[in-house]
Amino acid sequence: MKILSIETSCDETSVAVVEDGRKVLTNRIYSQIDIHKKYGGVVPEIASRNHVMKLPYIIEEALEESGLSFSDLDAIAVTNGPGLVGALLIGVSEAKALAYSLGLPLIGVNHIEGHIAANFLQHPDLEPPFLTLVVSGGHSHLVMVRDYQTFEIIGKTRDDAAGEAYDKISRVLGLGYPGGPAIDRAAKKGNSHAVEFPRVFLEKDSYDFSFSGLKSAVLNYLNSKKMKEEPIVVEDVAASFQLAVIEVLVEKAIHCALEQKVDKICMAGGVSANSLLREMMQEKAKENGLALYYPAPILCTDNAAMIGSMAYYNYINGVKSDLYLNAVPGLKIGSR
Ligand code: ATP
Ligand code: MG
Numbered sequence: 001m002k003i004l005s006i007e008t009s010c011d012e013t014s015v016a017v018v019e020d021g022r023k024v025l026t027n028r029i030y031s032q033i034d035i036h037k038k039y040g041g042v043v044p045e046i047a048s049r050n051h052v053m054k055l056p057y058i059i060e061e062a063l064e065e066s067g068l069s070f071s072d073l074d075a076i077a078v079t080n081g082p083g084l085v086g087a088l089l090i091g092v093s094e095a096k097a098l099a100y101s102l103g104l105p106l107i108g109v110n111h112i113e114g115h116i117a118a119n120f121l122q123h124p125d126l127e128p129p130f131l132t133l134v135v136s137g138g139h140s141h142l143v144m145v146r147d148y149q150t151f152e153i154i155g156k157t158r159d160d161a162a163g164e165a166y167d168k169i170s171r172v173l174g175l176g177y178p179g180g181p182a183i184d185r186a187a188k189k190g191n192s193h194a195v196e197f198p199r200v201f202l203e204k205d206s207y208d209f210s211f212s213g214l215k216s217a218v219l220n221y222l223n224s225k226k227m228k229e230e231p232i233v234v235e236d237v238a239a240s241f242q243l244a245v246i247e248v249l250v251e252k253a254i255h256c257a258l259e260q261k262v263d264k265i266c267m268a269g270g271v272s273a274n275s276l277l278r279e280m281m282q283e284k285a286k287e288n289g290l291a292l293y294y295p296a297p298i299l300c301t302d303n304a305a306m307i308g309s310m311a312y313y314n315y316i317n318g319v320k321s322d323l324y325l326n327a328v329p330g331l332k333i334g335s336r
């Protein structure tokens with residue numbers, strides 16, 4: 001079954017064709033990063049306008065690259081939430097028009113379930129149940145994936161998402177947007193024990209996260225250094241901040257997997273491309289007899305292939321949409 005999928009929830013305009021939920025035939029991604037860079041973050045209205053301008057061409061490119069035509073497709077899938085409402089609407093409208101005109105089924109996909117499904121593309125033999133650490137621009141969640149349609153949230157951030165914290169700290173350090181890759185790079189040249197920032201574990205047995213205290217601690221540190229007119233070593237602050245984030249993510253995820261009695265742990269979302277997270281998680285997973293899975297970096301950040309994978313599992317489990325499908329900016333994991 002070949003599904004053409006569309007992803008426009010934020011600032012990536014992406015179109016893919018995925019076969020049977022596991023095989024990527026094409027995955028075209030047009031990133032608007034260069035457009036939004038000068039504003040220090042994504043400007044929703046500008047993102048929507050660029051989706052409108054680019055999407056039809058990206059669909060054409062995707063078909064051309066895969067050597068397919070519309071008549072080879074079996075269904076159309078689209079992210080319908082969570083994300084920026086204006087941005088989502090562009091993809092949803094295009095997907096509806098395609099499904100209607102081609103007489104194909106329409107499948108709405110939850111963006112976060114899509115991030116999780118990126119693991120199915122990278123690891124063709126991977127099957128639920130497993131625990132997933134979802135760490136992206138808007139989410140820091142521990143999700144038990146019991147089967148292809150059952151997602152149970154065990155813990156989530158009470159304030160900032162991990163990626164959001166990276167982006168904000170990168171901005172104050174003058175490292176630019178997007179912050180994750182910039183901090184990842186800078187941290188490699190810094191001393192991660194130069195500053196002991198707080199590790200926030202919350203109540204005992206809680207699997208929730210909180211990164212706003214750490215964010216304030218970094219801001220306070222920078223302000224006090226400036227006031228005392230002492231030099232700031234950006235690489236050291238980046239490395240120390242990063243270690244404080246990653247230590248908490250790894251420890252909670254490993255504990256949670258052991259408590260849930262699963263032997264597999266997956267990572268998903270943009271922050272799962274982080275080199276220290278991958279390294280530390282690998283080490284701890286091995287120590288605890290857990291198998292670790294994560295997608296290639298290009299499948300960690302927003303892309304349409306992950307949406308095509310999740311769409312397949314929705315479809316074969318009878319979850320389809322109709323032409324009333326709407327964009328839902330606050331769509332929760334496990335709902336559509
Ligand atoms: P959501 O998926 O929650 O709706 P989003 O789609 O904006 O949010 P993603 O595209 O999954 O988020 O990920 C983008 C985030 O990942 C950004 O915050 C970015 O800084 C972060 N990120 C990307 N690469 C890295 C990296 N190497 N290290 C840390 N963070 C990273
Ligand atoms: Mg993005």
Ligand code: FE
Pocket residue numbers: 111115136137269270301302
């Ligand atoms: Fe995302």
